[in-house]
Amino acid sequence: MTARIAIYPGSFDPLTMGHVNIIQRSLGIFDELVVAVLNHPDKRTMFTPQERCDQIQEVFADDPRVSVDAFAGLLVDYVAQRGASAVVRGLRAVQDFEYEFQMTMMNRRLAPDIDTVFMMTDEEHFYIASRTVKEVASLDGDITGLVPPSVAAAIRKRLEEMS
Ligand code: PNS
Numbered sequence: 001m002t003a004r005i006a007i008y009p010g011s012f013d014p015l016t017m018g019h020v021n022i023i024q025r026s027l028g029i030f031d032e033l034v035v036a037v038l039n040h041p042d043k044r045t046m047f048t049p050q051e052r053c054d055q056i057q058e059v060f061a062d063d064p065r066v067s068v069d070a071f072a073g074l075l076v077d078y079v080a081q082r083g084a085s086a087v088v089r090g091l092r093a094v095q096d097f098e099y100e101f102q103m104t105m106m107n108r109r110l111a112p113d114i115d116t117v118f119m120m121t122d123e124e125h126f127y128i129a130s131r132t133v134k135e136v137a138s139l140d141g142d143i144t145g146l147v148p149p150s151v152a153a154a155i156r157k158r159l160e161e162m163s
Contacts, residue, residue, distance in 0.1 A: 003031040005084040006117065009075050011038050012052045013045040014151045015059065016133055018125040022090040023066060025119050032065050034082055039070040046134055046158055059148045076111035087116045092126050 006026060012019060012035070026033050035056050039049040047055070049070040060066040071078040079087060087107065089100055104116040121128075128146050137143045137155045144152065 004029075004086070005032045005034065005082065006030040006086040006088045007034050007036050007075075007079050007082060007084045008088040009036040009038065009071070009078075010089075011040075011043070011045065011130065012056060013047055013130050014052060014133070014147060014155060015056050016125070016128045016130055016147050016151075017145065018090060018092065018121045018128040020059065020148060021121045021125050022088065022119050023060065026088045026117075027063075027065055029117070030086070030088075032067070033088065034084065035060075035066060035068045036075075036078060037068065037070045039072045047154070051154070055148075055151050055154055058150050074110065076107050076114055079114050080111065085114060087114060089116055089118055090121055091118045092121060092129075 006029075008023060008026060010019070023033060023035065037049050037052045037056070045052075053068045053070055056068045060068070069082075075087065079085075089104075091097065091100060100116075100118065107114060107116065120126075133143050133146050134155065136146075137152075138159055143155065146152075147155065
């Protein structure tokens with residue numbers, strides 16, 4: 001049987017426990033998951049694409065079903081290039097829906113054979129967003145449990161470098 005490969009694309013700036021939860025849940029459905037970090041030159045990010053890939057790789061180092069890569073250009077082209085047929089996206093609250101719906105339908109227009117599978121995070125992760133984690137950390141708030149410990153350390157280090 002051929003392996004069911006899915007792509008989990010995103011900015012991951014940085015990886016949160018919500019993302020970790022979606023990755024773990026996806027592995028119940030797919031045999032392999034490629035976490036695909038968007039490499040967008042215009043996007044202002046706290047971490048470079050390479051740093052984000054390394055952070056995710058470190059968290060999933062013990063799971064051979066998870067691989068990490070950076071991608072640029074159209075997501076549907078990347079999905080085809082990797083031999084995958086599905087995209088995984090996490091859904092948190094109602095406001096995510098509109099953005100996800102637009103993206104999914106645009107991707108479907110571009111590549112009708114590629115499906116997007118939406119997964120809900122566990123309820124303790126429902127409100128976590130990379131943007132708010134960075135904001136809390138930058139204001140000296142406690143981000144324990146919101147991101148993996150190695151990512152929390154990387155955020156603190158980057159904020160020190162920036163100050
Ligand atoms: O974590 P994010 O920032 O919500 O992820 C957005 C992402 C990377 C999934 C999206 O921006 C994307 O797929 N970018 C690649 C460009 C593309 O294919 N655009 C067409 C779909 S609208």
